[in-house]
Amino acid sequence: MMQEARGKKWDSRITLPQVNFRGGLALIRKTWLSWVQHRSFFFLLAFGWMIPPLIYLFVWSTAAGGGTVGGFSRGQFVAYYLVLIVVNQLTYSQTNWTVGDVIRYGGMNMQLLRPLSPVFDALSSEVAGKVVYILFIVPVTAVLALWLRPELHVTLRNGLAFIPALALAWALRFFWGYWLALLAFWATRADALLALQDALIFLLAGQVAPTALLPGVLRQAAVWLPFRYMVGFPVEVLTGQLNATGILTGFAFQLGWLAVALALFSVMWRAGVKRYSAVGG
Amino acid sequence: MSASQIVVKNLCKTYRVPEREAGVGAALKSLVHRVYRDVEAVRDVSFEIARGEFVGFIGPNGAGKTTTLKVLSGLLHPTSGEVRVLGFTPWARQHDYLRRISMVLGNKSQMLWDIPPLDSFDVLGDIYRVPPTEFKSTLDELVALLEMEDLLTKPVRNFSLGERMKCELVAGLLHRPDVLFLDEPTLGLDVSMQARLRRFFAEYNRRSGVTVILTSHYMADVTALCPRVILIHHGQLLYDGALHGLAEKLAPFKLIRLALSGTNGQSDLPPEADVVEQENGHLTLRVPRATTPTITAQLLNTLPVVDLSVEDPPIEAVIDRIYQEGTV
Numbered sequence: 001m002m003q004e005a006r007g008k009k010w011d012s013r014i015t016l017p018q019v020n021f022r023g024g025l026a027l028i029r030k031t032w033l034s035w036v037q038h039r040s041f042f043f044l045l046a047f048g049w050m051i052p053p054l055i056y057l058f059v060w061s062t063a064a065g066g067g068t069v070g071g072f073s074r075g076q077f078v079a080y081y082l083v084l085i086v087v088n089q090l091t092y093s094q095t096n097w098t099v100g101d102v103i104r105y106g107g108m109n110m111q112l113l114r115p116l117s118p119v120f121d122a123l124s125s126e127v128a129g130k131v132v133y134i135l136f137i138v139p140v141t142a143v144l145a146l147w148l149r150p151e152l153h154v155t156l157r158n159g160l161a162f163i164p165a166l167a168l169a170w171a172l173r174f175f176w177g178y179w180l181a182l183l184a185f186w187a188t189r190a191d192a193l194l195a196l197q198d199a200l201i202f203l204l205a206g207q208v209a210p211t212a213l214l215p216g217v218l219r220q221a222a223v224w225l226p227f228r229y230m231v232g233f234p235v236e237v238l239t240g241q242l243n244a245t246g247i248l249t250g251f252a253f254q255l256g257w258l259a260v261a262l263a264l265f266s267v268m269w270r271a272g273v274k275r276y277s278a279v280g281g
Numbered sequence: 282m283s284a285s286q287i288v289v290k291n292l293c294k295t296y297r298v299p300e301r302e303a304g305v306g307a308a309l310k311s312l313v314h315r316v317y318r319d320v321e322a323v324r325d326v327s328f329e330i331a332r333g334e335f336v337g338f339i340g341p342n343g344a345g346k347t348t349t350l351k352v353l354s355g356l357l358h359p360t361s362g363e364v365r366v367l368g369f370t371p372w373a374r375q376h377d378y379l380r381r382i383s384m385v386l387g388n389k390s391q392m393l394w395d396i397p398p399l400d401s402f403d404v405l406g407d408i409y410r411v412p413p414t415e416f417k418s419t420l421d422e423l424v425a426l427l428e429m430e431d432l433l434t435k436p437v438r439n440f441s442l443g444e445r446m447k448c449e450l451v452a453g454l455l456h457r458p459d460v461l462f463l464d465e466p467t468l469g470l471d472v473s474m475q476a477r478l479r480r481f482f483a484e485y486n487r488r489s490g491v492t493v494i495l496t497s498h499y500m501a502d503v504t505a506l507c508p509r510v511i512l513i514h515h516g517q518l519l520y521d522g523a524l525h526g527l528a529e530k531l532a533p534f535k536l537i538r539l540a541l542s543g544t545n546g547q548s549d550l551p552p553e554a555d556v557v558e559q560e561n562g563h564l565t566l567r568v569p570r571a572t573t574p575t576i577t578a579q580l581l582n583t584l585p586v587v588d589l590s591v592e593d594p595p596i597e598a599v600i601d602r603i604y605q606e607g608t609v
Contacts, residue, residue, distance in 0.1 A: 020376065026407030030393060030400055037395040037436075109356055110391045113384055115376035116408045277358045277372055279296060 024120040031121075032128035039132060046136045049092060050085050053207055057081035060209070061148075070213040075151025076239070080210055082141055082150055084235045088207070089137045090130060091170045091230055095122045096177035100184035100191050108276065119178070119269075126174060158240050161247050165234035168254045173201075173230035175261040182265070185272030200225070206232025212241060226257035286460060286492050287330040287353065292362035294323040294348050294516075322348040323359075324516040330494070332459075335486050337507030337524070338496040341604040345516040346496045350462050353494070354384045367459055380409055383458035387468035390445065391452050394438045398448045401437075402455060409456035416455065423451045426481055443474035450478075454485070463495040467502055479505045500596045514603065524596070531603060532594045535573045539564040539580065540588035549583045551576050567594075 035042065060077040063069050072080070099122060102108050111118035154162075177197060183190035202208060204218065205227040214222055222228045233250045236242050242250065300318045323345040330336055338346050351357040352364060355371035355378065364371060369378040392401050406416040424430055427447045437445060446466065453461070463482070467475045483506055486493055497503055503510060503524065510527060512520040520527055537554070541562045550556070553572055558565040568576045573591060580586060 020408065020410075022410060023404075023408035026404040030396065030404040033400055034393045034395045106389065109351075109386075110389055112356055112374065113354060113379060114408055115379040115410075277356060 020116045020120075023114075023116040024124070027116065027120050028124040028127045031124040032131060035125070035128045035132055039135070042129065042132045043136045045094065046089060046133050049089060050137075050140070052202065053081050053085050053088060056208060057085075057148075070210075072210065072213070073151060075149060078148045079150035079152035080235060080239050082145055082148070083152075083238050084206060084231065085144075086137055086141055087166060087169065087235050088231050089133050090166065091173045093126060093170075093174040093177045094129060095125045096174070096181040096194055097191060098125075099178065099181035100189075103182075103184040103272075103276070104188065112273070112276075122174075122178060152238075153240060154238060155240065157244075158237055158247075161251075162234055162238040165237045165247075165250070165254065168251070168258060169230050169234050172226060172254060172258045172261055175258065175265045176226060176230070179261060179264040179268045182268040182272050185268075185275050197227075201227045201230060204228060204232075205230055206235060210241070211236065223253075226253075226261070229254040229257055284331050285329040286332045286367055287328075287494075288363070288365045289329070289349075289353075290327050290363040292323055292326045292349065292352065292364060293321070293360045294345070294352060294357065295360045296320045296322055321516050323352075323513075325362075326513065326516070326518045328511055328518065328521055330492060332492055333486070333490045334509060335482075335493045335495070335507050337503035337510040338494050338513065339500075339503060339510055339600065340513035340519075342498075344513045346513055347464060348516075349513070350384070350464055350494065350496065354382060354462055355379065380456060381458055382460045382462070383453040383456070384462040384464065385449055385453040385466055387446070387465035390449060392437045392445065392448050395436055397434045397436055398451070399433045401448075402451060405452055405455050411456050415457075419455055419457060420451070423454055426484060427451065443470050446470060446474075446478065450481070457489065458491060460492045461494075463493060463497075465497055466495070467497060467499055475499065475501065482506055500600060504596055512603065519603065525593075528593045528596060528599050529570070532599045533570050534567050534594065535570055536592045536594055537566045537568055537573070537577060537580070538588075538590045538592065539566070539584070539586055542585045542587050551579055 057078060060069065060072070060081070061074045064072060064074040064077055066074070069077075102111070102118075102121075108118065111121055177194060180193045180197060181190060183193060204211075204214075204222040204225055206222075208214075211219060211222045211228055211232050222232070229250065233254060237247055237250070296319070297317045298320055300316050326345070326349065338350070340346050348357065352359050353366055353371055355374045358372035367378065367381055369375060371378065391405075392398060402420060406413075411419070424433065427450065429444070429447045429451075432440065432444055432448065437448060440448070450466070466482075467478055470478070479502060482493070482495070485491065486506075493506075495502065495507060507524060509522065510520070510524050511518065512527065520530070536557065541564060543562075550566070551568075554566040554568045554576060556564065557567050566576075577589065577591060581589065
């Protein structure tokens with residue numbers, strides 16, 4: 001009986017992060033080494049992700065023609081979508097799609113046996129992935145830029161604000177997807193929710209159209225929901241669509257939603273591991 | 282008491298599994314009203330293991346072996362009971378605990394397929410915070426013991442099952458664990474690779490003083506390595522003691538093998554002796570353990586014996602009887 005109680009007490013400690021940076025960095029290195037073996041596969045993935053924004057780039061820049069649509073000229077649409085292609089690529093968390101499999105097929109056992117939090121496994125493929133994608137996306141966007149002549153004037157303020165906006169967008173998109181993926185502890189097909197998240201990002205994060213061009217209700221939804229802050233917001237910052245107030249409000253939303261995502265991640269992780277160790281992997 | 286590294290007291294683990302019949306109707310019904318069934322995987326199991334012991338954990342499939350190992354390694358928390366390993370509560374999964382144990386699973390891998398094992402080993406060294414000099418010497422020692430120098434720089438994907446197992450063992454032992462859980466480490470390996478790994482386990486246990494719990498369905502692993510066995514069946518502990526004691530306790534008979542010259546003298550056999558096999562003047566008899574000496578003497582007197590040997594029945598046969606009958 002006493003042991004029961006002790007077990008309970010320990011349970012609450014299970015998930016307190018026991019940070020192991022040396023191990024985490026090593027894991028990133030290893031994952032990267034492994035991924036570089038498959039460059040061409042990731043280049044194909046990256047190419048696939050590029051296609052939808054590229055289509056909208058052509059749709060909107062054609063629509064603008066010689067004039068403007070909603071205040072955007074042809075060159076501004078090109079700039080917006082080229083930046084969006086890069087931001088989308090750098091914030092996309094493909095790792096989240098594999099978390100469910102790791103849980104379902106018992107890979108979580110190996111991760112739980114190591115003195116290193118399993119979130120490092122996901123983070124390491126994130127970092128490894130970004131490095132591989134940059135190798136693809138930078139030259140491709142550069143060529144597109146030479147061909148399509150974007151109209152982009154980056155001010156110092158926007159340039160400086162873009163960097164934290166991009167980092168927070170990645171963190172938000174990663175942890176939001178991660179907590180959804182952790183539903184795999186309970187349901188076998190939790191990745192359906194990841195597909196839903198992708199659909200909402202497509203609609204509300206500035207891919208179909210820049211947020212400013214969305215009709216009333218959708219624009220309100222985009223402003224209040226987390227998805228714009230995963231992709232669209234940093235793009236709007238860099239392309240100069242936001243004034244100082246807009247940028248600060250955006251950061252406030254980004255930080256708020258990131259806090260929510262982290263809290264949900266932490267709760268789901270704790271409850272998930274508890275359930276996992278009750279029912280067995 | 283304090284010498285025990287592993288203490289398990291009244292361990293129970295009950296799984297709650299959803300249950301439904303086949304078919305669409307049952308599937309729809311289970312959406313609304315789920316029926317659960319309690320499965321007692323481990324029932325009131327207690328044992329203690331001292332530092333440096335090599336213990337065989339045996340039992341048929343589904344007996345509760347792996348569940349017990351998962352509790353000991355911290356992957357599962359028990360329904361009730363007390364477990365201490367190295368003074369830790371395993372399922373708290375403190376890093377200080379995880380750094381001192383290792384679990385090697387014959388059917389799971391922690392190697393990455395696309396990179397040479399050396400890279401994976403380096404990472405594990407960092408994850409377990411092994412000091413570089415110690416890492417080097419441990420790796421050299423393990424690689425020499427397993428004779429696998431040539432494997433270190435090839436990608437794992439090209440390895441045979443046996444070669445991969447060698448890598449798993451290095452990966453599991455690099456941080457010099459105090460307690461090692463081996464779950465079916467020889468699964469699917471050929472006879473000579475099994476023998477090679479057995480020699481390795483024995484030698485490593487002797488050198489390092491590591492405490493080992495081994496589960497295996499190959500009795501040859503257990504007889505070669507484990508002076509002590511713990512037998513679990515239907516989640517309950519049926520036997521805990523010396524391996525030869527298991528045979529004595531379980532098989533109240535011995536086998537006498539005879540080679541006879543000329544005609545066989547089956548008519549002269551004592552009534553307690555059952556003929557198990559008979560072929561070309563070779564005879565195998567099953568006799569009660571207690572009367573073996575007298576029967577042996579009698580046989581030597583009455584039959585034209587060329588050769589005679591007295592054996593315990595094969596351990597597989599003994600184990601098979603327990604697995605079938607479920608009692609000792």
